[in-house]
Amino acid sequence: MCCWWSCNIQAKRLWLNSELAKKPPECLEYILVHEMVHLLERNHNDRFKHPMERFMLNWREPRSLLNSLPLVYEDWSY
Ligand SMILES: [Zn+2]
Numbered sequence: 001m002c003c004w005w006s007c008n009i010q011a012k013r014l015w016l017n018s019e020l021a022k023k024p025p026e027c028l029e030y031i032l033v034h035e036m037v038h039l040l041e042r043n044h045n046d047r048f049k050h051p052m053e054r055f056m057l058n059w060r061e062p063r064s065l066l067n068s069l070p071l072v073y074e075d076w077s078y
Pocket of ligand 1: 044
């Protein structure tokens, strides 16, 4: 599970991590989609990647941008 958002799967609610406020807007969209997909699949596997492609065609660009930023707690290199 990611640390950007605190996810409660059963309540289907997401809480914003305050670190996100410092990130570029295009990254926020990626993180939002990323965490929504985590409601479907907990792990970064093929079942995770397919809905990512559906919801956000260019998700690899903000991911690489996020990976270049400091304070990245999660390994996004799936
Ligand atoms: Zn994740």
